[in-house]
Amino acid sequence: MNRTNQNESIAEIIERKKSKSNWLGNFIEKAIPVVLWLAAVISILTTVGIIFTLLKETSSFFSEVSILQFITDLNWYPFFEADPEFGILPLLSGTLLVAVIAMFVAIPFGLATAIYLSEYASESVRRSIKPILEVLAGIPTIVYGYFALTFVTPLLQTIIPDLPFFNALSPGIVVGIMIIPMVASLSEDAMSAVPNAMREGALALGSTRLEVALKVVLPAALSGVIASFVLAISRAIGETMIVTIAGGSSPTLTFDPTDSIQTMTAFIVQASLGDASYGSIIYFSIYAVGITLFIFTLIINMIAQYISKRFRESY
Amino acid sequence: MSLINKTDVEQRMHGRQRKNNVSKYLFLAATMFGLVVLAVLFYRVISQGAPHISWNFFTEFASRNPEDAGMKAPLYGTFWLMLITAPVSVILGVSTALYLEMYAKKNRFTSFIQTNISNLAGVPSIVFGLLGLTIFVRLMEMNQSIMAGGLTLALLILPVIIVASQESIRAVPSDVQEASYGLGATKWQTIRRVVLPAAIPGILTGSILALSRAIGETAPLIMIGAFTFIAFVPENVWSGFTAMPIQIYNWTARPQEEFQQIAAGGIIILLAMLLIMNSIAVLIRNKFSKRY
Amino acid sequence: NGDGSGGTPNADGANTEDATDDGGSEGEDSAAGDDAEGTVSGSVGIDGSSTVFPIMEAVSEEFQKEFPEVQAPIGVSGTGGGFEKFIAGETDISNASRPISEEEVAALEEAGIEYTEFEIAYDGISVVVNSENDWVDQLTVEELQSMWLEEGGATTWADVREGWPAEPIQFYSPGTDSGTFDYWNEVILEEQQIRKDVVLSENDNTLVQGVVGNKNAVSYFGYAYYLENQDTLNIVPIVNEAGEAVEPNEDTIASGDYNPLSRPMFIYVNNASLAEKPQVYEYVMFALENAGTLSEEVGYVGSPQEVYDEAISTANEIAGQ
Amino acid sequence: MSIDLKPKTTNTNTNVEQVENNQSASKRNVYEVENFNLWYGSDQALKNVDFNIVENEVTAIIGPSGCGKSTFIKSLNRMIELIPIVRVSGSIKYRGENTLDKKYEVERLRTKVGMVFQKPNPFPKSIYENVAYGPRIHGIKNKKMLDEIVEKSLRGAAIWDEVKDRLKENAFGLSGGQQQRICIARCLAIEPDVILMDEPTSALDPISTLKVEELVQELKKSYSIVIVTHNMQQAARISDKTAFFLNGELIELDNTNQLFSNPADKRTEDYITGRFG
Amino acid sequence: MSIDLKPKTTNTNTNVEQVENNQSASKRNVYEVENFNLWYGSDQALKNVDFNIVENEVTAIIGPSGCGKSTFIKSLNRMIELIPIVRVSGSIKYRGENTLDKKYEVERLRTKVGMVFQKPNPFPKSIYENVAYGPRIHGIKNKKMLDEIVEKSLRGAAIWDEVKDRLKENAFGLSGGQQQRICIARCLAIEPDVILMDEPTSALDPISTLKVEELVQELKKSYSIVIVTHNMQQAARISDKTAFFLNGELIELDNTNQLFSNPADKRTEDYITGRFG
Ligand SMILES: Nc1ncnc2c1ncn2[C@@H]1O[C@H](COP(=O)(O)OP(=O)(O)OP(=O)(O)O)[C@@H](O)[C@H]1O
Ligand SMILES: Nc1ncnc2c1ncn2[C@@H]1O[C@H](COP(=O)(O)OP(=O)(O)OP(=O)(O)O)[C@@H](O)[C@H]1O
């Protein structure tokens, strides 16, 4: 049976087609990487845009408030026209307080979940639990905000009767719950990346599963696990709506979890929804706080990357 | 001479096994904690909001009368936002991932881009809100349009999509790529016909999860000043908009108790959309996970 | 245009249902009048105060029933944020829960934007305590100052007035940048430092819950929030300039008897828009005609009818009608 | 269709020179490798390799793990370029042209020189699409022609009968041995001149191995074949020539019988008698 | 410390029965496998295996890829349980007790029966911690005793001299052959009775292979050893008994010399003469 009318071999057809369509093919081969490169550059432009945005208005802020006051003043009272005070420390302490409380929830529960999923659970259990936990991470934060305010706070008040209605504890716990999946799934990834050969080596020496998990797998995955903690902290610091809704808005320099606090993010929302007139110092302070938040999370992300880079080289 | 006392070892065996069993249940309990919270949260929202969900709730605009208030404008708004956010973020994200995984040489510039992307992934969403406000709303004079909101959200989830796409591109075994090169395929042919088809389930899963996050984002939209009351549906991408989280946030601040319940109704719809998107992602993942 | 259809002054408007009915009929009236002028289309840019928002939402909702071709979305950027956009020329109408500030006036001048201020309603800032609190019968401005100021000295009820229990007071206040706080800051605190142990919240509902949950709590917020929660809160009469203890209600707020805590709310309208854009003109007219009833529907108090009448003629003047 | 394997394969290569060669007694070289060196970064993996590959023969490459077998065979179709740190010197001439030349288009080379890998690596597509892949990327769109090519290639790879009823199924559902033959079919579909095979049977069970070995014997009628193997018996069974590599050097290249029965080099002897490796 | 290898190893097992056995001419069985069957899901991987393993001997297991060697050796310490779909029947008696019994504690079994894997799998810890791991989990905390155990085990694995100056370094920094001996030392540290080795040299270079082979010869004085290997020469060189598996069946188990020189079964002969595999 004849292939085509011409008595041409496939190799010849290919040869013919190649020489014909070459210039277009060559052009595509050359153009594609350039186009893709441009897309990659967008991500850099985004960062440039953020820095530009923040710096532009922040400079106006610091022309009126000294940097020294900004970082040393113990009070944050931007709204008192008579005598405003712009000390970032209370907002920082509020932010850190929430983040620390969140980590006290997220680390134990997240890590235990990771260990359970990677070392004990069967494949099918793991496959069904992970997506459910993902839902937990994907719930809009505004929903969590009201959950904190209308469920967790009253619940806490039955345990701690003196607990004020607005406090750092409740949003801290809820932020913690929100980032459990992040800790769990990143730690689980790091632990699953530990080669099975190591588990087998330990089991063959008569170890129990617990010993394998705690003495072999966890140490081997440690940097990945720690990186997940650090990333989770960064997420907790940047969380906005939960603390805006349930944290109160009193910027106080405190480390008492039952105090009402204000975080950097909550201030930004408050001030931008509020009364500040354009060009006023409060308006500029939004950006000063924004850049502080940005630098803060940037440093933390860098730390996380440094840790997980070291981790990648270890096997 | 034996250095190990065998009877000691035997005796300890039981203690070790017991510890193992107890811990197993502790770990399980910790895992269940997250699920229980999820259940409580759903129960509360549903019991409060379900009675308010009716057909009108989807077809009416917001109103000062709780009985008449509906989600039409925010539903349309969210839909239109995704119309911008999804293609922009996915196209940019996949392109960037392809560049980094398939073309970029291992040099300073590449690792700079990579570091930059990881950092962007950690930037708080509210800072993206400030970016959107300054660049899109003001500088580019897009006002509070769907375009401005959609682009802001697109940049917000871009790093997540890039990372997810990179991972699934990396997961395409290099031996099938080699097979393609071995047949004389060019790089782009290999990418288009072998790498992308194999990576698409992973890319889709990551993108859907990222988009479901974008749907629930409140802070950046508050920052760019999305409308709170709107009684028309958008005509094009330059129209003003409101979105579901904004509407919910607004309702909860009302003095009337009924609005709190309507807000819960809105939350149910938001959660339902989220669950649907997550299930689609899971389905895709499960369907394609056994490929290699 | 439309003058005659203005509702009667709501001196007897304690019943909100009546007000709703009035609003409805008014809407129909004005619709008839407008149809004569032909259809209006386009959009009206409105942004600003969250306090004023509910009134304007109601206005827009009703307005769009009459003018389906006009789009009148409302943004909530806060009074200051709203002015920012107003100054940039992005909006036609700016909602404000306080009078415009000097800086904002200067900026508008610089931008060459002429504007007009219209008062559209009143709010009575209500001071409330827990329903189990049976000792507070009334408070004077001085007593409020002693309670709320950092320098005021009172931390227990006994410090405020002898004979009251020596229990520490729990303070809840709207966020420091809300219009409500701003007003409180002006008339009670007189711009001095508020107590540092107050709990602040952006969301007035959460303040309500705070007071409901604490026997020694005190707070203040918009009248609407009190109205919605009358059953669970005790209102505190405030001694006014004339020396009488007055409770906030529609009458006392509108008549000005409830002072100094009743405050006006405004819309600022771009004159050029008013003159050149028919949809803005119609909107403003509609707002001024209906603000009285609609604001009461959403829990505020309408201004006296003379104020609206005067505003309408001012607007007509600017629009050249 | 009723084409059987034999008449086809003899017709496969219509290149005039090949047909000539098939008939002529003294065969031509397809590859001439001269003084070829290759470095991974600073580690030299191939040293001064001189290697001729003769048309329509099976050339086996043996040697202990890490001696450079894979490196060498991948140099022949420049797949080695995919590793960025690789540097080369010397020349590898294919049909007289130096493939290491900058101007030599690598896609052209690889269209002529097919490759089969150690682990079967079908694309995650249907069997049909796997085989049609090569013709498609080279611009053949005609459905009927593709059908024909697919059938012919699958027959050529001795797997047509096993898969003809399920061409639309995913190739991943096949056994390892079948997958490997699909990979061979995929390679035949663009009618290459040379086929390179890097341990094509090492991941296969004995029966599949046998099938692939038989196939190689069949294919050599129409193609020149280079095959890397760990298994000396296999080399002895199927090849015409055998090359022995050690530490990146080509120690010996000779007729297979000669090399196994009477190795010229002591190290070759040590290796084939199992003294190391 | 100045303990040298010889006097140590002879003393290692103080179990009375073992000492007896070392002296007695007829050695005892450590393992008695009877009628053992194993399925992966519905695929039977081992069929009716009867297999005795004798004390202080090296038993080699050979057979083509996929014949069930790894499956069998992993059944001996129940590592096979880690694969959830596995089902078994029959009995595997270790020192007289049926290890397949529900009540038999798997940790106890594995403490007695050490295992060395195909790919060296040290923990990502220091050399010292690798070896001390086993004693530690079994409750030995005394630093001095641990030091002693580590030294003794490293000496036992013939790697003490190479690593004694860098015990604190990460075991990943060692070469493959050294890593494998670290894994053997790790296994010796809990003083097992039997050592199972699954192709312990297949990932190693020839010189490391030689070292490990020598070590096996040395170890058999104190331990019973079962070793899976692909390499028939290796089986011939180091084992006392050899077993040949094919398709999940134990075809032949005999003295190594006997099996290689005069196999009882035709299939064994075919395999060892390289006719397949
Ligand atoms: N990508 C690489 N980067 C650096 N060195 C490499 C790389 N690939 C191979 N090598 C080194 O080059 C040498 C030759 O490797 P090659 O893979 O060619 O050996 P081989 O003979 O194919 O071995 P095997 O039989 O195990 O496949 C080895 O020493 C190896 O370590
Ligand atoms: N986890 C598993 N699930 C299903 N089947 C398996 C699994 N592991 C092995 N098998 C099957 O069991 C049979 C025996 O495998 P095993 O690994 O024991 O062979 P082997 O003799 O060790 O081979 P090799 O020499 O390649 O290591 C094979 O057919 C294999 O496909």
Ligand SMILES: [Mg+2]
């Ligand atoms: Mg190789």
Ligand SMILES: [Mg+2]
């Ligand atoms: Mg095996």
Ligand SMILES: O=P([O-])([O-])[O-]
């Ligand atoms: O939104 P405000 O009324 O508080 O400015």
